Amino acid sequence: MAKVNLKDVPALIEKAGDIRKGICRSARYAGNVHIGGPLSATDITVALYYKYMGFDPEDTENPERDMFILSKGHNGILLYSIFCDMGMHDWHELWDNYNKIGHTFGPHPNRKLVRGIEVSTGSLGHGLNWCVGFAHANRNEGITSRIYCLLGDGEMEEGSNWEAIMYAASHKLNNIVAIVDNNHCSASFLSGENIQWNSMADCWRAFGWDVREIDGTNMYEIDKTLAALPAVDFDNPGKPVCIISNTTKGQGVSYMMERSYAWHIGGLDDEKLAETEALIEAYTAQQQERKG
Amino acid sequence: MAGFTFNITDMAAMMNAKDVVTKKIVELVKENPKVCYINSDGTGHSGPIRDIYEAYPDRVLDVGIAEMNLVTVAAAMAKKGYIPFGQTFGPFLCVRALDQIHNDLAYNDLPVRLIGTHGGLTSGYGPTHNTIVEFGIMNSIPNMTMIAPCDANQCVKMLDASLTYPGPIYIRIPRGEEPAVYNTDYDYQIGKAIEVKAGKDATIIATGSGVYNSLQAALLLQEQGLDVAVIDMHTIKPIDKDAIVKAAQATGNLITVEDHNILGGLGSIVADVLMEAGVPARLKKIGIPDTFISLGYPEEIYPYLGFDGPGIAKTVLEFCK
Ligand SMILES: Cc1ncc(C[n+]2csc(CCOP(=O)(O)OP(=O)(O)O)c2C)c(N)n1
Ligand SMILES: [Mg+2]
Numbered sequence: 165m166a167k168v169n170l171k172d173v174p175a176l177i178e179k180a181g182d183i184r185k186g187i188c189r190s191a192r193y194a195g196n197v198h199i200g201g202p203l204s205a206t207d208i209t210v211a212l213y214y215k216y217m218g219f220d221p222e223d224t225e226n227p228e229r230d231m232f233i234l235s236k237g238h239n240g241i242l243l244y245s246i247f248c249d250m251g252m253h254d255w256h257e258l259w260d261n262y263n264k265i266g267h268t269f270g271p272h273p274n275r276k277l278v279r280g281i282e283v284s285t286g287s288l289g290h291g292l293n294w295c296v297g298f299a300h301a302n303r304n305e306g307i308t309s310r311i312y313c314l315l316g317d318g319e320m321e322e323g324s325n326w327e328a329i330m331y332a333a334s335h336k337l338n339n340i341v342a343i344v345d346n347n348h349c350s351a352s353f354l355s356g357e358n359i360q361w362n363s364m365a366d367c368w369r370a371f372g373w374d375v376r377e378i379d380g381t382n383m384y385e386i387d388k389t390l391a392a393l394p395a396v397d398f399d400n401p402g403k404p405v406c407i408i409s410n411t412t413k414g415q416g417v418s419y420m421m422e423r424s425y426a427w428h429i430g431g432l433d434d435e436k437l438a439e440t441e442a443l444i445e446a447y448t449a450q451q452q453e454r455k456g
Numbered sequence: 457m458a459g460f461t462f463n464i465t466d467m468a469a470m471m472n473a474k475d476v477v478t479k480k481i482v483e484l485v486k487e488n489p490k491v492c493y494i495n496s497d498g499t500g501h502s503g504p505i506r507d508i509y510e511a512y513p514d515r516v517l518d519v520g521i522a523e524m525n526l527v528t529v530a531a532a533m534a535k536k537g538y539i540p541f542g543q544t545f546g547p548f549l550c551v552r553a554l555d556q557i558h559n560d561l562a563y564n565d566l567p568v569r570l571i572g573t574h575g576g577l578t579s580g581y582g583p584t585h586n587t588i589v590e591f592g593i594m595n596s597i598p599n600m601t602m603i604a605p606c607d608a609n610q611c612v613k614m615l616d617a618s619l620t621y622p623g624p625i626y627i628r629i630p631r632g633e634e635p636a637v638y639n640t641d642y643d644y645q646i647g648k649a650i651e652v653k654a655g656k657d658a659t660i661i662a663t664g665s666g667v668y669n670s671l672q673a674a675l676l677l678q679e680q681g682l683d684v685a686v687i688d689m690h691t692i693k694p695i696d697k698d699a700i701v702k703a704a705q706a707t708g709n710l711i712t713v714e715d716h717n718i719l720g721g722l723g724s725i726v727a728d729v730l731m732e733a734g735v736p737a738r739l740k741k742i743g744i745p746d747t748f749i750s751l752g753y754p755e756e757i758y759p760y761l762g763f764d765g766p767g768i769a770k771t772v773l774e775f776c777k
Pocket of ligand 1: 200201202236238286287288289315316317318319320345347349350351413428496497521545548552
């Protein structure tokens with residue numbers, strides 16, 4: 165298998181539709197799964213895995229690879245769906261043997277069981293700290309690849325993140341790209357109902373990061389943003405980059421987006437899955453109408 | 457035997473410990489102006505906790521996804537004379553916020569009640585969400601009290617008892633949906649074990665979700681001619697030494713059952729007591745064999761590890777041969 169490489173945006177949009185369907189089928193066949201967050205993070209994660217990371221499903225341990233750290237580990241189903249789509253794992257292992265002793269896939273990804281997973285996560289607020297260590301190791305070895313980290317907006321409430329954020333900017337670890345899937349919902353609250361960020365972007369900026377706030381539902385904007393990331397140059401290091409990707413929890417499935425807070429975790433029956441797949445197809449077609 | 461009976465059928469009333477605890481917390485907050493309740497993104501978008509969160513903005517708090525903050529905020533409220541209950545997923549309390557528990561609750565010796573949910577392997581969410589270490593941790597922290605109720609009704613009794621109990625308490629409750637162990641009223645005292653079933657051949661000392669399964673085991677063993685006592689050791693610290701010594705003297709064969717790492721848990725604490733008391737007895741520990749259980753819901757894991765009635769019965773039978 166060659167490195168995955170979808171070149172144009174329409175192909176990425178199409179792929180995002182496939183992955184959304186994979187997530188929703190999992191919510192039917194694997195049982196209840198975290199669903200709202202995986203759906204909102206689908207677009208930018210697809211752009212990374214199918215274009216920007218040069219991800220090679222056959223060579224996931226290459227020391228020069230770009231790395232992807234799923235800090236919001238409860239979104240494992242998103243990566244499982246991508247890996248199954250790429251043929252690295254079998255959909256039936258995911259659907260028929262989900263969370264069974266002796267098998268592969270569980271509610272939070274385990275790096276020893278799921279090939280492709282960099283670190284076992286599930287406790288929030290660890291991913292960026294991992295990235296700091298990886299970034300130093302790479303810089304020490306002159307490896308200029310990137311380390312991407314996917315975080316949730318609720319997750320940003322964990323103080324441990326801010327220890328890494330403070331440190332990474334202080335030490336110019338510009339090989340880190342943090343992505344906050346700002347889907348405006350944690351497990352209990354919609355944005356602003358409890359914790360007030362005022363501006364999440366300003367918070368990162370104040371700590372010395374290069375922040376790019378984007379419409380995380382627009383594949384053209386995602387594509388442009390990822391294409392325009394500054395080169396990793398250890399001799400002239402810039403700031404680490406944070407992408408605030410604005411989305412809605414449940415993105416792509418209208419009834420979930422309307423009640424984000426009810427779709428942190430969810431399951432679907434046959435009828436609901438059919439309805440949901442049709443909604444995803446319509447949403448994907450709509451996205452194809454958008455222009456860059 | 458105490459004046460109560462226990463549920464013996466597989467059709468025992470299922471009560472969701474979490475719902476019952478929630479109902480009790482709401483009651484306490486409404487009745488007692490000193491009771492506080494602090495959560496971390498567990499308030500819910502609607503429902504009874506969300507209602508009190510909105511009604512009592514300075515006594516019912518949600519600190520966001522920030523468990524370390526939760527613990528110290530609770531300590532401060534306690535220092536001000538309040539009775540704070542702090543609740544979230546077990547591991548994020550007793551592992552992530554351990555420094556705060558150690559220093560702000562225990563060292564400062566403040567009466568905060570922490571409720572760690574999804575105790576043991578009951579979350580079904582893997583090692584990041586399982587809590588298999590808190591008995592050992594809390595046992596070795598001075599000033600701490602560690603409690604693991606076995607069913608929803610006992611949670612309520614324990615919450616009532618905690619109101620006047622000194623110092624910090626860590627309370628471990630399972631996921632919920634556990635069957636009720638007791639079906640009549642009984643006296644509940646923190647630190648005092650309950651003999652749920654008498655027996656002369658061996659004694660099972662169980663805690664939390666292990667109590668119900670141990671009773672099932674004892675009934676299976678009865679059919680095979682083995683008369684086994686079952687003790688509900690709901691308080692892990694301070695451990696009821698008298699109950700352990702008495703059981704050792706009476707039956708000579710002790711089996712501990714816990715949904716906790718086999719190292720440092722109830723079994724190890726019982727062994728400590730026996731050695732120090734110099735009471736000769738045989739001891740078999742049933743628990744998690746010092747490994748991370750990455751996958752599985754408790755319905756699959758319990759039988760797999762021999763924590764269900766038949767599994768416990770099998771181990772006891774072999775041990776008593
Ligand atoms: C340290 C820690 N605390 C609490 C949790 C429980 N938890 C899992 S997901 C979640 C909400 C996360 O919200 P967000 O980061 O916005 O994720 P998303 O909306 O993308 O799913 C919480 C509180 C956890 N996994 N880890
Ligand atoms: Mg969110």
